[in-house]
Amino acid sequence: MDIVEEFKELVQIDSASGKERAIADALAGKLRALGFTVTEDRAGDTFGGNTGNLAAFREGDRPGSILFCSHMDRVANGFHIRPQGKNGYLVSDGSTILAADDVSGLCAILDGVRRALASRSPLPRLEIAFTVGEEANLWGGRALDLSQFQSPFCYVMDSPGTLGRLINGAPGLAKLQAEVRGKAAHAGNEPEKGINAAHILCHLLDTLKDGRLDAETVSNFPLLGTGNTATNIVCDRAWVKGESRSRDRKKLEDYMAYFRRHCEESVQGTGAQVTSSAEISFAPFRLEEKEPVVALACRALKAMGIQPRIEQGGGGMDANIFNAKGLPSLGIATGYTKNHTKEENLDLESFTRSGELVEKLIEMVE
Numbered sequence: 001m002d003i004v005e006e007f008k009e010l011v012q013i014d015s016a017s018g019k020e021r022a023i024a025d026a027l028a029g030k031l032r033a034l035g036f037t038v039t040e041d042r043a044g045d046t047f048g049g050n051t052g053n054l055a056a057f058r059e060g061d062r063p064g065s066i067l068f069c070s071h072m073d074r075v076a077n078g079f080h081i082r083p084q085g086k087n088g089y090l091v092s093d094g095s096t097i098l099a100a101d102d103v104s105g106l107c108a109i110l111d112g113v114r115r116a117l118a119s120r121s122p123l124p125r126l127e128i129a130f131t132v133g134e135e136a137n138l139w140g141g142r143a144l145d146l147s148q149f150q151s152p153f154c155y156v157m158d159s160p161g162t163l164g165r166l167i168n169g170a171p172g173l174a175k176l177q178a179e180v181r182g183k184a185a186h187a188g189n190e191p192e193k194g195i196n197a198a199h200i201l202c203h204l205l206d207t208l209k210d211g212r213l214d215a216e217t218v219s220n221f222p223l224l225g226t227g228n229t230a231t232n233i234v235c236d237r238a239w240v241k242g243e244s245r246s247r248d249r250k251k252l253e254d255y256m257a258y259f260r261r262h263c264e265e266s267v268q269g270t271g272a273q274v275t276s277s278a279e280i281s282f283a284p285f286r287l288e289e290k291e292p293v294v295a296l297a298c299r300a301l302k303a304m305g306i307q308p309r310i311e312q313g314g315g316g317m318d319a320n321i322f323n324a325k326g327l328p329s330l331g332i333a334t335g336y337t338k339n340h341t342k343e344e345n346l347d348l349e350s351f352t353r354s355g356e357l358v359e360k361l362i363e364m365v366e
């Protein structure tokens, strides 16, 4: 099947994080038709979704094993997509996202496998993971049992940019929150008997180091609230939620410790109490260029006449989870840009050749 036609078919199947049933069923059918054994886990149960991750295997006729991964969900506004061609790109009709993130990755894998099968040369063991809930906190990747795969590394076909861009690192993310507990009192009669949690939280935030912390570390605290529903009571509860990102795990951990210390120090002498929490949502990763997973991708691209561009990514993806679990995983761009917006587009030249890249990786893996 033509890769562009298959893309149009799959983006027109509605999908969202936790609602991947229809596209998972379509993909499982396609994989079985290509000779794969397909299983589905219970990842959906971990976040209220209706679908699990698909794991697909096809035994090899020669030694070696290779694993590819893409995600089946998409960000919001991914229903009723009407894909269309425009000056060498695929775009939506302007009212929805295009969902090339990450349907382009799904299609690259299917197309590469079909090409490899058509070549009639002996193939290594082929392994595929199609995950759920990636756009909602990487839920599928977290729940995925990696011990079922034999491959020594994984290619995650899910990154913006034209073909040749390889993502060998991405920042980690920590979730931070604090709640200040003061004391309620009538705001008119006896405000001096209250402890104003909102005021104390504002002071805490005003003196907190945030924003750009250094070249590879940032933090942001955009969610604030109080327990109050009226203005005539001194505020007894105020909270903040935020995040920090860093390419360096130590810096992330240092900031988490600083945040919690700062919360404690900010309430000292006020009579208020504070509870704070800081936890790593996903760890940063960084693969050396000489690592086999990176080196093979570079060789495959060069064999296609494409110069590899090894870069650090900015967001979180399944590769963050897999690398943290000990499976070296490289992000590969398949041609999309402006993902997560209505202007999302897919470069047809990159996209059609991404299937070729999957075929080359299958052919060249040892």
Ligand SMILES: [Zn+2]
Binding pocket: 071, 101, 102, 134, 158, 159
């Ligand atoms: Zn994605």
